[in-house]
Amino acid sequence: MTSRCLLALAIILFTPALHAQNMADHTYTSATIATGSRVYLQRCALCHGPDGGWVEDINLARGKFKSVVTDKDLIEIIHRGAGDGRMPAFNLTEEEMEGIVAFIRTGFDPDGEAVIIGNMQRGKQVFNGKGECSSCHRVQGIGPRSAPDLSDIAFKRTPAMLQRTLTRPASSLMPINRPIEIETAGGEVIRGRRLNEDTYTVQIIDGNERLLTFEKASLRRFEVSTTPTHTPTTLPEDDVADLLGFLLSLRGNAQ
Ligand code: HEC
Ligand code: HEC
Known part of the structure; x- marks a missing residue:
């Protein structure tokens, strides 16, 4: 790790104001994800399984939930428990909670790639506007069919995979x-x-x-072809984060 990364990490970990902002913006560091991985194995894996898919109709690694949509929902469920006591309430520290959310949102990515998830509404605007994504992709029945339909992409790919599609497409082509x-x-x-x-x-x-x-x-x-249609995006980081927020809200027509 370069000294600049370490410095950034130190600022995130030790500056309370930035730390709060960090949570709001969903900027996950590798250290946070590592904490989450530890908490997950100790507290959650028993029921949800090492791959997050053991409980029926739920796959934590793929972002497939019953009622959870936002990070706030996720935190509430973990605090309160679910399924009439079949999942107990957990009393986690803020650091543990942030870690577990990061671990789930990065799709249990062992590389711990930091993923930034932004605002879904703004992401929708970027998708249909300056990102020009809707000129190729179809979502919920609207748009062309020449590129993959993204209507339920949140179920199919992890947040880290989606981010890579935009930032490093050559490494993520299915x-x-x-x-x-x-x-x-x-x-x-x-x-x-x-x-x-x-x-x-x-x-x-x-x-x-x-x-x-x-x-x-x-x-x-x-x-x-092994050459992806996408070239690495030139959109600013904020727009990419918002696009991810939007893509993760695409859970099919049924929901
Ligand atoms: C004793 C078993 C058990 C443990 C331990 C457990 N869960 Fe669960 N969890 C469940 C069951 C069962 C459900 C489904 C509840 C339902 O049917 O609504 C569930 C549901 C969930 C949901 C989906 C809620 C929704 O409605 O979308 C999330 C997210 C979740 N668990 C996260 C966690 C996390 C994170 C941990 C560890 C901190 C954890 N669970 C520990 C059994 C467990
Ligand atoms: C020129 C047409 C075009 C544009 C514009 C475009 N895409 Fe794509 N996209 C594709 C094609 C084609 C693929 C299939 C993989 C490939 O060929 O690279 C793809 C793949 C994807 C995937 C991966 C799908 C999967 O199954 O994993 C995602 C996610 C995605 N695009 C999102 C976007 C977003 C977000 C934008 C806007 C910033 C965008 N695309 C702009 C054509 C396009």
Whole structure:
């Protein structure tokens, strides 16, 4: 760790005013996440399991809850208990509580990558506005189909994975999301996104939202790209944090 990081950490840990602000802004440091990991293993893992998925309909690592939406809800549940006493109330220190929230919000990420989760409403504005995300992504029935539908992305990816999609896309590209390029027997070159693939056929959606199915054997060329569509975002850190807040609120149409 460089001395600058250490200094930043020291300021976060020892300055009360900044510390409070830190909690409000959901800036998680590796030290906080490490505290959370320890508390989790001691107090929560018994019921929720090491991967957070043991209690029915809940997956703490993937942010799948019953009633919890905000960090405030999360803190309240831990203080009060849940399920008519099936989950006991916990009396945690502020530091332990901050740690456990960080640990859950970073998706139990062993790397302890610091994730900043901002304001959901502002994130929605960035998504539809200057971020231009809605020009490619569909959310709750609105928007194009050429990029992955993000309507329930909060259930599918951890906060750390979502942050990486924006800041370091090359390290987070999911195999099914890899862009593909094909050349038909007639010489037409089509770029698009894979929806399904089996041994003999591949179904893709192209930039004009055409749904196309091809026999692989009939294709002249079939290339799966390893270059992500996203380039590392140039949006300021605050906007990225707000976008994360918005993405984590996307839990499907049912909720
Ligand atoms: C004795 C078992 C037990 C322990 C220990 C336990 N939980 Fe739970 N937890 C449950 C059960 C059961 C539920 C589901 C309650 C319900 O059905 O509403 C639950 C629900 C939750 C929820 C989801 C609440 C909602 O409505 O969205 C969260 C978040 C949670 N637990 C976090 C924790 C954390 C963090 C710890 C450790 C500090 C912990 N739990 C310890 C059993 C436990
Ligand atoms: C030019 C179209 C385009 C724009 C603009 C765009 N995306 Fe994407 N996005 C994609 C494509 C295509 C993928 C699939 C992976 C790839 O090709 O890199 C993707 C992947 C993602 C994923 C990962 C989905 C998964 O399944 O893990 C997230 C999250 C995401 N984008 C969010 C955003 C946000 C937030 C913005 C705005 C800042 C944005 N995207 C702007 C096209 C776009």
